[in-house]
Amino acid sequence: MNNYYTQENHGPFQLIDIGRLDLEEGGVLEHCELAVATHGQLNEAKDNAILVPTWYSGTSKIMEQVYIGPGRALDSTKYFIIVVNQIGSGLSVSPHNTIDAQAGPNFPKVRIGDDVRAQHRLLTQHFGIQRLALVTGGSMGAQQTYEWAVRYPDMVERAAPIAGTACNTEHDFLFTETLVEAITTDPGFQEGRYQSSADVAAGLKRHAKLWTVMGWSTEFFRGGRHRVLGFESMQAFVDGFMTGYFGPMDPNNLLCMAWKWQRGDISRHTNGDKAAALGRIRARTYVMPIVTDMFFPPSDCQAEQQLIPNSEFRPIASFDGHLALFGTDADAIAQIDLYLNELLSEAAPNLS
Amino acid sequence: MNNYYTQENHGPFQLIDIGRLDLEEGGVLEHCELAVATHGQLNEAKDNAILVPTWYSGTSKIMEQVYIGPGRALDSTKYFIIVVNQIGSGLSVSPHNTIDAQAGPNFPKVRIGDDVRAQHRLLTQHFGIQRLALVTGGSMGAQQTYEWAVRYPDMVERAAPIAGTACNTEHDFLFTETLVEAITTDPGFQEGRYQSSADVAAGLKRHAKLWTVMGWSTEFFRGGRHRVLGFESMQAFVDGFMTGYFGPMDPNNLLCMAWKWQRGDISRHTNGDKAAALGRIRARTYVMPIVTDMFFPPSDCQAEQQLIPNSEFRPIASFDGHLALFGTDADAIAQIDLYLNELLSEAAPNLS
Numbered sequence: 198m199n200n201y202y203t204q205e206n207h208g209p210f211q212l213i214d215i216g217r218l219d220l221e222e223g224g225v226l227e228h229c230e231l232a233v234a235t236h237g238q239l240n241e242a243k244d245n246a247i248l249v250p251t252w253y254s255g256t257s258k259i260m261e262q263v264y265i266g267p268g269r270a271l272d273s274t275k276y277f278i279i280v281v282n283q284i285g286s287g288l289s290v291s292p293h294n295t296i297d298a299q300a301g302p303n304f305p306k307v308r309i310g311d312d313v314r315a316q317h318r319l320l321t322q323h324f325g326i327q328r329l330a331l332v333t334g335g336s337m338g339a340q341q342t343y344e345w346a347v348r349y350p351d352m353v354e355r356a357a358p359i360a361g362t363a364c365n366t367e368h369d370f371l372f373t374e375t376l377v378e379a380i381t382t383d384p385g386f387q388e389g390r391y392q393s394s395a396d397v398a399a400g401l402k403r404h405a406k407l408w409t410v411m412g413w414s415t416e417f418f419r420g421g422r423h424r425v426l427g428f429e430s431m432q433a434f435v436d437g438f439m440t441g442y443f444g445p446m447d448p449n450n451l452l453c454m455a456w457k458w459q460r461g462d463i464s465r466h467t468n469g470d471k472a473a474a475l476g477r478i479r480a481r482t483y484v485m486p487i488v489t490d491m492f493f494p495p496s497d498c499q500a501e502q503q504l505i506p507n508s509e510f511r512p513i514a515s516f517d518g519h520l521a522l523f524g525t526d527a528d529a530i531a532q533i534d535l536y537l538n539e540l541l542s543e544a545a546p547n548l549s
Numbered sequence: 550m551n552n553y554y555t556q557e558n559h560g561p562f563q564l565i566d567i568g569r570l571d572l573e574e575g576g577v578l579e580h581c582e583l584a585v586a587t588h589g590q591l592n593e594a595k596d597n598a599i600l601v602p603t604w605y606s607g608t609s610k611i612m613e614q615v616y617i618g619p620g621r622a623l624d625s626t627k628y629f630i631i632v633v634n635q636i637g638s639g640l641s642v643s644p645h646n647t648i649d650a651q652a653g654p655n656f657p658k659v660r661i662g663d664d665v666r667a668q669h670r671l672l673t674q675h676f677g678i679q680r681l682a683l684v685t686g687g688s689m690g691a692q693q694t695y696e697w698a699v700r701y702p703d704m705v706e707r708a709a710p711i712a713g714t715a716c717n718t719e720h721d722f723l724f725t726e727t728l729v730e731a732i733t734t735d736p737g738f739q740e741g742r743y744q745s746s747a748d749v750a751a752g753l754k755r756h757a758k759l760w761t762v763m764g765w766s767t768e769f770f771r772g773g774r775h776r777v778l779g780f781e782s783m784q785a786f787v788d789g790f791m792t793g794y795f796g797p798m799d800p801n802n803l804l805c806m807a808w809k810w811q812r813g814d815i816s817r818h819t820n821g822d823k824a825a826a827l828g829r830i831r832a833r834t835y836v837m838p839i840v841t842d843m844f845f846p847p848s849d850c851q852a853e854q855q856l857i858p859n860s861e862f863r864p865i866a867s868f869d870g871h872l873a874l875f876g877t878d879a880d881a882i883a884q885i886d887l888y889l890n891e892l893l894s895e896a897a898p899n900l901s
Contacts, residue, residue, distance in 0.1 A: 367783040368770040431719040
């Protein structure tokens with residue numbers, strides 16, 4: 198087992214079993230247990246709920262630390278904020294915490310749509326929620342946000358996909374393939390049958406290096422922002438920050454999420470017609486890329502935004518690239534708060 | 550041996566032995582043989598010479614095909630154009646064509662400065678040239694161009710570094726490290742003692758994928774430019790174009806060039822003072838990044854340009870990223886021609 202995915206590190210979260218989940222790729226999760234962290238109270242009208250799905254490698258903890266709290270846009274004194282850890286995240290049902298025949302490398306293939314259907318069941322059946330004031334998330338959280346807005350258009354009043362796309366690009370698919378191969382080519386990976394993450398340390402480090410190259414930006418490093426964060430050199434940053442971050446994670450968990458990430462695509466609802474799928478969205482939508490993001494660049498995000506009827510383009514200025522999501526740039530987080538506040542202050546569209 | 554690096558594939562070129570070269574890292578090349586392709590005639594005044602050094606994985610052939618000819622800026626009817634293949638390129642002295650104790654993985658470490666000193670000896674002793682109308686090159690060719698302008702400021706009238714930097718960045722160093730590791734982690738690499746490139750095919754393919762992710766741009770793929778080039782999918786592009794390109798190359802040759810690329814740094818002349826080094830340049834200099842370049846981005850290049858006394862910033866608009874250098878975007882090549890023509894039409898600075 199892996200002692201990284203604990204309540205001590207990532208809690209508090211609740212484990213909620215939503216029952217059997219039939220997966221889009223044909224597999225089944227007999228007990229789809231979701232790790233859920235909530236903040237604030239659901240009001241009597243049940244109309245103050247905000248859903249926050251998580252990103253690749255992230256958990257509910259970083260959302261709590263960086264995005265949620267009194268006085269923030271995601272204000273726990275006004276809203277009932279439900280952060281749902283994605284399948285494969287290591288907190289919800291995942292390769293590493295499955296003990297039956299589906300454990301580890303035998304975990305079934307999961308799609309963004311599976312997560313969103315699981316979340317839908319959680320919200321409607323467990324919490325009795327029929328309307329979401331907002332769905333927002335970063336990166337794979339943005340993929341889930343788009344999936345929500347397209348799949349359940351009558352339920353999502355507002356959507357704010359941050360630093361992510363509705364249809365994953367060919368370029369991003371290949372980038373993720375290089376991440377996957379960094380792990381799977383480590384002889385210690387043994388086709389997923391390693392004993393512990395330490396056996397795959399070299400692969401996880403190469404994976405961390407690729408994240409360093411693509412996750413931040415050239416401006417980040419030219420400006421010495423890694424030094425500002427306390428690392429005296431690129432090597433120290435790779436070792437101390439990036440490998441320190443990814444190193445304890447379970448490789449099969451990462452691969453489960455990566456497979457899902459690569460195939461995020463709302464046009465599966467419309468026979469490949471992206472415009473038709475995005476045209477279904479009824480939520481007031483703010484598309485919020487990060488300007489220096491190297492793999493979900495603003496240009497890709499804007500091309501999608503232009504296909505969403507009731508939407509605005511709100512790029513986040515930052516030198517920290519995609520990983521500004523981590524909260525390393527306070528000004529980027531302030532911009533996200535500003536735009537989410539603006540979005541939440543807008544009248545909800547009539548979804549009846 | 551490797552039958553990729555032949556006159557049939559890359560010629561015509563001449564092999565010129567400039568003698569013993571003592572290397573900056575302490576090694577020695579007893580017979581520093583340079584592969585040289587020339588175009589046009591050196592005039593009597595010997596003042597119409599243009600030097601073109603080559604980039605990582607490239608040879609004199611692509612410079613001839615894409616950049617040189619009558620009516621082009623690099624006009625072989627007006628100028629004497631000398632294309633020198635860099636050390637490690639596979640045409641000049643390189644790991645794969647060395648047969649003594651320095652063969653393959655035992656090839657000594659070579660720096661950009663070694664190439665430039667070798668080229669200087671070639672020009673002065675073999676061709677009797679004391680003045681260069683222009684030095685220009687892309688990528689590692691730009692690194693060599695900067696090194697020329699800083700090391701021999703009284704010899705270079707004009708300099709046009711294209712899509713490259715004077716001091717390699719930490720970000721770029723790490724990107725190149727991921728290229729290197731893609732090759733060296735292939736079990737078939739055997740610490741450089743493989744029998745043929747085919748033994749390292751998997752590593753060379755991963756190296757090609759990383760080049761695909763970083764070498765072009767997100768806009769390139771969103772715009773379907775890989776399809777315009779004749780490949781029906783990203784997979785076909787990776788297999789047919791990118792792996793087809795890199796696959797036949799010798800891994801030790803690539804690693805020799807990568808090591809050099811990572812450490813390109815004109816501030817070695819001035820104890821790490823980049824401004825002082827760039828301040829030495831007397832050449833009229835056009836700094837020409839490609840706007841979508843992911844690893845030599847315009848912002849990094851402009852920061853250097855601003856430290857060069859007699860310089861202009863001339864970014865090349867293209868969606869093809871760094872590899873617009875290959876000539877895939879005719880409009881980018883037209884811009885390069887335009888700027889090189891403009892630069893060549895300017896009066897030479899007084900270097901006496």
